[in-house]
Amino acid sequence: MKNIIWDFDGTLFDTYPQMVNSFLLALNKMHIDDFEIDEYEIYEIMRRHSLSIAIQKYSAHFNLDPEKLRKNYSHFENQNVLNAKPFQNAESLLKNSVDNGMKNFILTHRDQETLFKLLNNNHLSKCFEDIVDKDSDFPRKPNPAAINHLIEVNKLDRYATMMIGDRIIDIKAGLNAGIKTGLFDPDAIIIEKSNADYQFSNMYDLNLFLNDSKKDK
Template sequence: MVNNYFWDFDGTLFDTYPGMVNAFQKALQLQNVSVASEEIYQIMREKSVRQAIQLYSNMNPSLNVDKLKENYTNLEIKEQVNVKLFPGAEEVCEWVTNNGGHNFLLTHRDQSAIDMMNEKHVLNLFSDFVTANQKFPRKPNPASLNYLVEKNGVDLQTAAMIGDRELDIAAGHNAGMKGYLFDFDQMITTVEVPEKRVLKLIDLIEK
């Protein structure tokens, strides 16, 4: 049984995409670049914020990339107010712990991820976490996963990385564990083949 779950945060545990998209759109507008929110969402969903920054800076040579990053970061903090857990997230985490397993968090977000989890009273369901504050290489590099596995003595046969993008699946595979894709809007095409692909988190619960 897989009962050690390594969770991505943005787009997996918490639906932070609306705030991310709004902040990015506003940051672009501050430099007189107008882009539809649907387009920004698709790029963030399929790729990453970093790749969105790279794409729009390539398309708009006049963009000040450092200013775009700074404005996005400042705006995004303000946009993430009362962010909701995805339906089923808490139930799956409880199922994991009730079956003798552990939940771990692996996120590129900073301490704000921990604050949001604490606010929604789910932090107690997690045994350990890695955030941006710990300066590990970004996924799909498995260094942060390897750290959590070794520190907590996790059997890789019982472990899975759960995330909403291909890089999460690749990170899990690179660490020697399973990769589960949460493809809630069916937008992700992967080269890496996930052991599970679910539209609803609740479907992760093994009967």
């Protein structure tokens, strides 16, 4: 592989602890007690589906206003997520890939301001050639439009490009764009068949794979 398009949350950065905690705080603010909440279930829904599905499910279950729940969640998450860190070995993987002549890109549903704060705080901004975020004018994954944009604007070889993410929508987006795909599933929580070309449980193995794929080219 010469080019990697990365998802951000749950792939490069382990943001789910902050996201789940923010969701719990949002429910608490709406007078839902901790003993009524299954923290791991929230995580499962976010990883297997999305934040929106979690809001939909818990709003219906507790008879809450979904827009108010989303607003409360955002209030807490905007600050909490800044404490998130890259997954173990992600920093060395990115810097090693750049040293080896590979190009990295990000395709994320996260907002630009928070994304760059996290990248800058961890000295990783220079590892990426181009980024498509929530503020970009593209349909959400699994629509391949954003991937196609990155490929066309940056003149990438589609057959030497891979999409790596932690959710099924990342894999579907890559497949829809006609590129290779890699599922990053560190806790083996994805039970739906992903159809990904490759699957990884940690950044160390992913780094070995990228090094080997670079040699093959």
